[in-house]
Amino acid sequence: MIAAIRVEALKLTRSLVGVVATLAVVGGMFALLGGIVWGIAGGNAELIAQAGPAAALDWEGLLAGAAQITAVVAVLCFGIVLAWIFGREFTDGTITGLFALPISRGRIALAKLAVYAVWASLVSVALALGVLILGLLFGYGPPSGDAWAALGRLWALAMLSAAIAIPVAWVATVARSVLAAVGSTLALVVIAQVGALIGAGGWMPLAAPALWAMSGGAAVTPVQLALTGACALASVLVVWTAWVRLQLDR
Amino acid sequence: MLSFADVGFRFRGGASVAGLTFRVEPGEIVALIGLNGVGKTTLMRLALGMVRPEHGTVRLFDHPLAAMPVRLWAKVGALIEVPLAYPELTVRQNLHISRLLHGAPDCVDDSVQTWKLSGVVDCRVRRLSLGNRQRVGLAAALQHDPRVIVLDEPSNSLDPASVILLREELTRRAQEGAAIVVSSHHLDEVSRIADRVLLMNAGRLIGELDTAGSDLERVFFERIRHDDEQRDAAESAR
Numbered sequence: 001m002i003a004a005i006r007v008e009a010l011k012l013t014r015s016l017v018g019v020v021a022t023l024a025v026v027g028g029m030f031a032l033l034g035g036i037v038w039g040i041a042g043g044n045a046e047l048i049a050q051a052g053p054a055a056a057l058d059w060e061g062l063l064a065g066a067a068q069i070t071a072v073v074a075v076l077c078f079g080i081v082l083a084w085i086f087g088r089e090f091t092d093g094t095i096t097g098l099f100a101l102p103i104s105r106g107r108i109a110l111a112k113l114a115v116y117a118v119w120a121s122l123v124s125v126a127l128a129l130g131v132l133i134l135g136l137l138f139g140y141g142p143p144s145g146d147a148w149a150a151l152g153r154l155w156a157l158a159m160l161s162a163a164i165a166i167p168v169a170w171v172a173t174v175a176r177s178v179l180a181a182v183g184s185t186l187a188l189v190v191i192a193q194v195g196a197l198i199g200a201g202g203w204m205p206l207a208a209p210a211l212w213a214m215s216g217g218a219a220v221t222p223v224q225l226a227l228t229g230a231c232a233l234a235s236v237l238v239v240w241t242a243w244v245r246l247q248l249d250r
Numbered sequence: 251m252l253s254f255a256d257v258g259f260r261f262r263g264g265a266s267v268a269g270l271t272f273r274v275e276p277g278e279i280v281a282l283i284g285l286n287g288v289g290k291t292t293l294m295r296l297a298l299g300m301v302r303p304e305h306g307t308v309r310l311f312d313h314p315l316a317a318m319p320v321r322l323w324a325k326v327g328a329l330i331e332v333p334l335a336y337p338e339l340t341v342r343q344n345l346h347i348s349r350l351l352h353g354a355p356d357c358v359d360d361s362v363q364t365w366k367l368s369g370v371v372d373c374r375v376r377r378l379s380l381g382n383r384q385r386v387g388l389a390a391a392l393q394h395d396p397r398v399i400v401l402d403e404p405s406n407s408l409d410p411a412s413v414i415l416l417r418e419e420l421t422r423r424a425q426e427g428a429a430i431v432v433s434s435h436h437l438d439e440v441s442r443i444a445d446r447v448l449l450m451n452a453g454r455l456i457g458e459l460d461t462a463g464s465d466l467e468r469v470f471f472e473r474i475r476h477d478d479e480q481r482d483a484a485e486s487a488r
């Protein structure tokens with residue numbers, strides 16, 4: 001298992017996909033938040049009207065904006081990388097080399113998910129740290145207790161976004177395609193948005209983390225949030241099963 | 251070491267192999283020849299557990315494949331269709347991960363020497379020619395000193411010098427006791443190294459080809475034509 005983790009870690013760290021996705025999500029967050037603050041400080045009335053709670057030029061406003069952006073961007077970023085981690089074996093044809101090994105395919109799938117989890121954790125920390133640095137650069141002063149709590153929720157939102165993207169790995173495996181898996185990432189985001197719009201709210205695992213972070217923890221109960229974690233664990237089991245049963249019969 | 255007993259499998263699209271029965275013993279090189287699409291790669295996938303047979307049994311190291319301990323796969327080396335060579339990694343990194351996946355001790359430097367990859371060892375695979383990629387794939391498949399070797403069209407894209415290198419490597423490994431199966435449609439090439447040549451047509455093994463005879467191509471096509479005629483006649487009679 002450790003050998004498989006080392007192999008998967010090498011593949012991700014040497015790939016452009018991992019590097020570009022990391023830069024895109026962290027740099028994108030910096031650029032978007034910087035742009036919003038710049039526009040609001042310049043008195044852009046349209047932007048102020050659209051930004052809602054993020055229009056305030058303080059920690060509360062900055063963290064509200066960060067949560068809104070993370071809710072969409074993180075799932076996209078994590079889903080795309082996961083689509084590549086699993087789907088590339090089929091697209092590149094390297095899947096044949098992952099048979100006839102003394103490491104089972106189930107363990108290889110778990111190794112892929114373990115490396116993904118570590119990478120997503122690092123990206124989540126970078127996101128929260130980036131927002132902290134941005135707030136300090138904007139001159140908002142040391143964060144209050146509430147601001148620290150919101151930063152913690154932002155980190156948790158990014159982590160949970162990584163968790164709800166795990167079904168993408170199953171789609172990549174069943175469809176044998178990176179593009180199909182990227183498509184399923186977009187579908188996850190759309191389903192989460194629709195779920196939030198129709199009021200499914202906290203009981204919808206795809207939408208619960210974003211609602212939780214954006215409401216300051218008020219709109220989602222711990223049980224509802226735990227449901228998201230349970231769904232992620234179930235997704236891991238489904239992906240593992242798909243790799244254990246995998247046959248190159250198409 | 252490797253045996254098939256009445257093995258059959260059908261893809262959802264309709265293509266199938268059936269009645270596959272043969273053995274490969276230690277120290278033996280068995281070549282599988284046939285035209286494109288007759289089922290050579292499917293046979294090799296069956297041998298490596300990439301697809302599970304619907305009929306019959308594949309045995310490896312005297313275990314039915316489904317019940318074989320996972321650790322025994324460390325004694326198998328294979329290259330099917332695409333070399334295990336990730337484009338974003340260098341040649342050395344690819345050989346390193348192959349070694350890790352096979353649970354082998356450090357053998358990368360020896361492998362680089364054997365397959366004459368010193369000049370490209372630090373190049374990313376995406377920048378290599380097809381022939382060099384194939385050599386990396388062959389090195390990755392063989393560097394852990396497998397006892398059973400399964401190679402699908404191993405001389406694809408190789409230059410003449412690399413073909414000779416491959417031939418010498420396979421002959422040496424067979425002399426050391428490895429059981430080897432290679433598929434090819436180059437009759438001259440397999441006749442030089444194979445102890446036995448199995449003919450495959452329309453998803454079935456139709457016999458062996460005597461490589462000691464002259465004009466192998468004529469004999470090969472004659473056997474294929476005869477098999478096609480027999481099959482057509484049998485289908486017409488139904």
